[in-house]
Amino acid sequence: MSDLKMMKKIYDRLGNDFVRSKVLSSAELFGVRKDILRMDTNNYCNIRCIMCNREHTSAEKHYMTLDNFTAIIDKFAPKIRNLYLSCACEPLATPNFAEYLKYAKSKGIPFVSFCTNALLLNQNIIAAAVDYQINEIIISMNGFNRKDYNRIMSGSDYEKVCNNLKSLNKYKAINKFADHAPALRLNTVLLKTNLSHPEECITFVLENNIKTVQFRELIAFQNQNNPTAVKEELIFGSTPDSTTDTTAHLLENAQYIAQVLRSHGIEVILPLSVSPNRPVTPKHKPAPTSPSKPPLPSASQSPSKHTCSVPFFSYWIDWEGNVRICGYDEKAIIGNALALDFNHLKTQRKKFQKLALSGECSSELCTMNINTTILK
Numbered sequence: 001m002s003d004l005k006m007m008k009k010i011y012d013r014l015g016n017d018f019v020r021s022k023v024l025s026s027a028e029l030f031g032v033r034k035d036i037l038r039m040d041t042n043n044y045c046n047i048r049c050i051m052c053n054r055e056h057t058s059a060e061k062h063y064m065t066l067d068n069f070t071a072i073i074d075k076f077a078p079k080i081r082n083l084y085l086s087c088a089c090e091p092l093a094t095p096n097f098a099e100y101l102k103y104a105k106s107k108g109i110p111f112v113s114f115c116t117n118a119l120l121l122n123q124n125i126i127a128a129a130v131d132y133q134i135n136e137i138i139i140s141m142n143g144f145n146r147k148d149y150n151r152i153m154s155g156s157d158y159e160k161v162c163n164n165l166k167s168l169n170k171y172k173a174i175n176k177f178a179d180h181a182p183a184l185r186l187n188t189v190l191l192k193t194n195l196s197h198p199e200e201c202i203t204f205v206l207e208n209n210i211k212t213v214q215f216r217e218l219i220a221f222q223n224q225n226n227p228t229a230v231k232e233e234l235i236f237g238s239t240p241d242s243t244t245d246t247t248a249h250l251l252e253n254a255q256y257i258a259q260v261l262r263s264h265g266i267e268v269i270l271p272l273s274v275s276p277n278r279p280v281t282p283k284h285k286p287a288p289t290s291p292s293k294p295p296l297p298s299a300s301q302s303p304s305k306h307t308c309s310v311p312f313f314s315y316w317i318d319w320e321g322n323v324r325i326c327g328y329d330e331k332a333i334i335g336n337a338l339a340l341d342f343n344h345l346k347t348q349r350k351k352f353q354k355l356a357l358s359g360e361c362s363s364e365l366c367t368m369n370i371n372t373t374i375l376k
């Protein structure tokens with residue numbers, strides 16, 4: 001079992017966020033590398049998926065310079081266990097991204113990964129990822145045939161992405177390292193289309209040497225690129241409590257895909273809502289306008305608050321260097337990594353950690369699947 005999985009297991013077993021926060025704070029005092037940093041080096045994506053609600057295409061394109069990147073990595077590297085070079089944008093749209101990979105890996109961070117739609121995965125990036133032994137590449141993919149893929153991931157090109165993945169696997173096979181890094185992981189959303197063709201998903205995973213598949217729930221937001229198309233892809237439709245024949249069939253297909261892939265030694269992560277033990281009422285709440293701008297609850301509402309220890313081990317940094325310690329709540333911005341030293345950021349961090357522990361963050365509206373996805 002990898003160190004990370006072991007840590008995740010221990011974290012889950014602690015079961016209580018107060019205990020978790022104490023353990024994480026003590027680990028920090030002893031200089032244990034425990035933090036997870038997710039970082040964007042630009043504000044842009046080169047395609048327009050139907051379900052994406054980020055304002056990439058309307059925004060002016062900006063990139064984090066390599067100098068700024070190295071300054072931030074120098075500050076954070078000693079604390080970081082996992083570095084994910086992308087959280088909301090397409091990392092390969094950053095010019096000369098191979099140099100960013102090289103620098104991140106040179107700083108001794110145990111696990112470096114990036115998440116991409118793979119349309120810009122060229123030979124230069126492939127060579128950098130394999131030669132510098134990047135630990136993982138996460139491929140974001142929805143639709144496992146040309147027609148569905150090109151409709152759902154609008155602006156991308158199914159054949160080109162498949163060819164890029166072939167080139168990656170070919171280069172990996174020729175330049176074999178002992179631990180076969182980078183491992184490939186597939187992130188895919190549970191869509192009616194994908195679950196209607198289980199064999200296509202299975203074939204794609206097996207043919208592309210994917211080691212882990214993470215299915216995520218499709219959540220409808222009002223400001224997605226194509227809300228009408230998203231509505232048609234929801235597997236639970238508008239009545240999440242009642243399981244229609246179609247929904248039941250799609251859930252069976254999700255289970256079937258998981259079962260077949262697991263029989264090939266592939267790790268499959270399914271959200272609770274599609275597991276056989278799913279709760280009667282899955283987590284399908286009315287959609288907020290945007291995950292980064294949650295509406296405030298009215299005075300008459302009595303939101304169900306819960307505690308959270310995510311801000312005790314997480315950082316999200318955008319292309320300008322702004323640091324937040326929760327991916328959801330705007331109050332979690334603790335400063336700018338280029339302007340402030342680490343101790344100053346730490347002081348600011350403590351203030352939001354207190355809010356998260358008392359449930360005073362946006363926990364009642366938070367769509368993050370805290371227990372299953374954060375430590376992956």
Ligand code: SF4
Pocket residue numbers: 045046047048049051052053054088089090117140
């Ligand atoms: S690849 Fe990711 S960031 Fe780009 S449009 Fe699709 S969902 Fe959004």
Ligand code: SF4
Pocket residue numbers: 307308309310311326327328329356361362363366367368370
């Ligand atoms: S908003 Fe969500 S992720 Fe952020 S601190 Fe609160 S519960 Fe945790």
